[in-house]
Amino acid sequence: MLEWAQSLLASVPPLLLLTAYMFIFILVLFGCVAYVTLAERRVIGFMQVRVGPNRVGPRGFGQPIADALKLMFKEMILPNDADRFLFRLAPLLSMIPALAAWAVIPFAERWSFADINAGLLYLLAMTSLGVYGVIVAGWASNSKYALLGALRSAAQIVAYEIAMGFALVGVLMASGSLNLGDIIEAQKGSVLHWYWLPLFPLFLAYLISGVAETNRAPFDVVEGESEIVAGFHVEYSGMGFALFFLAEYANIILISALTALLFLGGWLSPFPESWASIPYIGFVLGHGPHMFIAKTCFFIFCFLWFRATFPRYRYDQIMRLGWKILLPVTLIWIFVEGVLLYFEVPPWFD
Amino acid sequence: MLIQSAVFYFFAIILVSSAVAMITVRNPVHAALFLVLAFFTSGALWIMLEAEFLGITLVLVYVGAVMVLFLFVVMMLDINIAKMRAGFAKYLPVGLIVGAVMAAEMVIILSKSNFEHAQVKPKPPDYSNTQELGELLFTEYVYPFEIAGVILLVAIIAAITLTMRKRTVSKHQKPHQQIHADKTKRVRLVDIEK
Known part of the structure; x- marks a missing residue:
């Protein structure tokens, strides 16, 4: 004992x-x-x-x-005939994956909560779980608008996850590792070595799918105020609504951080290696978590910028973009990348 | 070791009880969600066996994609539960026989004599079973792997062809024509006489 x-x-x-x-x-x-x-x-x-x-x-x-x-x-109002347990569970289901994904993200060299081999797969699995919050909320609310929003969301997220997955396959091929630390190591060199340049179509496809996965404008038909009021969270009030709201922004931060990690070299500095030894300001110009945060902030700003710039896509246009444009683009670029890798084209794949 | 077995029993209890709940609950959406929980916890158990690739893939494929579509369909169906339960006594003998056969098969397969060689040495921490699995799939098992891929492709094409019915009533958008629209074809300005 x-x-x-x-x-x-x-x-x-x-x-x-x-x-x-x-x-x-x-x-x-x-x-x-x-x-x-x-x-x-x-x-x-x-x-x-x-x-x-x-x-x-x-x-x-x-x-x-x-x-x-x-x-x-505020009072949390329960709709008539709502599924009491699932109605309360749904906001948590959309919040938890957005937080759990941070477990494997490296903030600096070998500086993460869990440095696991299959980090990239883990991230893909976690981001694919977020859809349950929306679906369960839509069903448990016992409201037609909420259910319509949930159905739209399920179709949209499943469609864009494929393009997102293929973009990640491209990153995986280029770096030869599923470990996020190794992926960043593989991008070392200069700004031109970061994967945004050799994998440019995949970078764009990932960013666009990221916006669609988080249900943000211009792909926010899930909420679509003009058609289905507020979609899946129309019946939520008080803390339940607040959690959905927070989950949306937590997902924006997560997708921005991932884009910065996978395509812009995470904590790598864009300046030459020698600048890090400049007195006083060297530590700002060198590698470190501040670089990662700055890149993440840039993508968060892009998310806000998109919302202010683009009108909402029509639903069939969203499906067309996902299946007929992004998916072929990623497939073709994976093939091109395979050829580049085979011939070891410098400066990226030698 | 103690923590490990505590975690194992924690997940095992959730897995077994959610699997039982999945076949006993009345509501089909609840059943689907219990199945999601069962998949998720068995993914966790696989990760505890150091099969992180299989564990995460289980979550990614079954929880993240297959069950989402399942829920999608189940939510849309108006299932009459009373009618579904009506044939319980009729199907019970068949169900019991199938269950007994499956249980017997599991006992035979999982018996000690078959699992003696599964005593593998612990792997170093930098061992990547993703890489190991990939190398096996693309060298030793490349033909079975590619044949499986082709069969899946055929299944996808068949499924799409089955649902491709020409519906004459529905109108389709033709984006390549839409982008050539200009205002001279759409708007007619008329002077209204006073």
Whole structure:
């Protein structure tokens, strides 16, 4: 009995430490998610020549906190004949995969929660689970608009996952590894060695599929206010709605981070190696997590930019783009990449 | 080791109870979701056996794609549960026989004599079973692998052909014609006399 307790205690500290790290990280991530909502409103406000929210706190920086408090104190209304358990479970189902995917993301050299061999596959599996939140919410709400939104979402996500998967196959072929750390190592060199250039069509296909996977404008027919009110979360109020909202932004951050990792070299610096030894400013110009964060922020900004720029796609156009354009483009480029790899074309594949 | 067995029993209990729940619950959507849970936990168990490629692929393919389409269909169906349950007594003997045969087969296959050679040495941490599996598939088993691929392709084409019915009532968009539309063909400006 004593041995049993000892062996249990001995294994606790690393686990406890890891749990503490995760807890801190998730708090930071929630903070980022809250401020991406503010960034979205301010950026789109700027693009549409409006001011945006600027009343709460200095320059409107208290707005996300005010929003969160307001939603927390609202009543969560349960629709008639809704499936009580699934209705409450659905927001969590859309939130959890978006958080779980961060477990394998390297923030700097060998600096991640879990440095696993099949990291890329794990990411693909986690991003494909997000659809359950939407489907379960749509079904459990017992509302026709919610169900229509869920069906649209299921079809759209399954369609774009294929193009996304093929884009990842291209990355996998170029780097020869499923481990995210190795994928970044393989992109070392200069800006021109990052995979956005040799895999340019796959980079675009991945980014477009990423926008479609997160159900963001211009592919947001899942919510489609003008047709199905608010789609799958039309029946949600209070904290349930807030969780869906947060999950959407957590997914945006995740897809942006992944695009930065896979195609823009993650924590690699775009500047020459020698610049890192410049006194005082060297550590800013060298490799490090700040580079990864900067690239992620760029893609988050792109997501907001897309929303302010493009009108919503019609549903059949979305399907056409996914199946008839992105899928053939990725297939052809995988073939081209195979030829490039076979002949070991410099400077990328030698 | 203790933690490992605790985790194993945790997932095993979830797996068995969700598999039982899947065949006993009345609501078909709940049944499909229990099946999702069962797939997910068995993926976790495979990862515990250091088969991370198979475990994650199970989650990716079955949970992420197949079950989504299953749910899609089940949600659209209006299934009459009372009617489905009516034949229970009639099908019970057949079901019991099939069940007994399957159980007997499992006992024979999983008996100790067949599994003695499965005592593999623990692998080093940088061992990648993805690579190992890929190398086997593309060297030793390349023909079975490619034949399986062709059979799947034929199945896909057959499934698509079966659903390709010409519907004369539905109108189709022709994007290549749509983009050539211009305002002279669409808008007629008329002067209204006072």
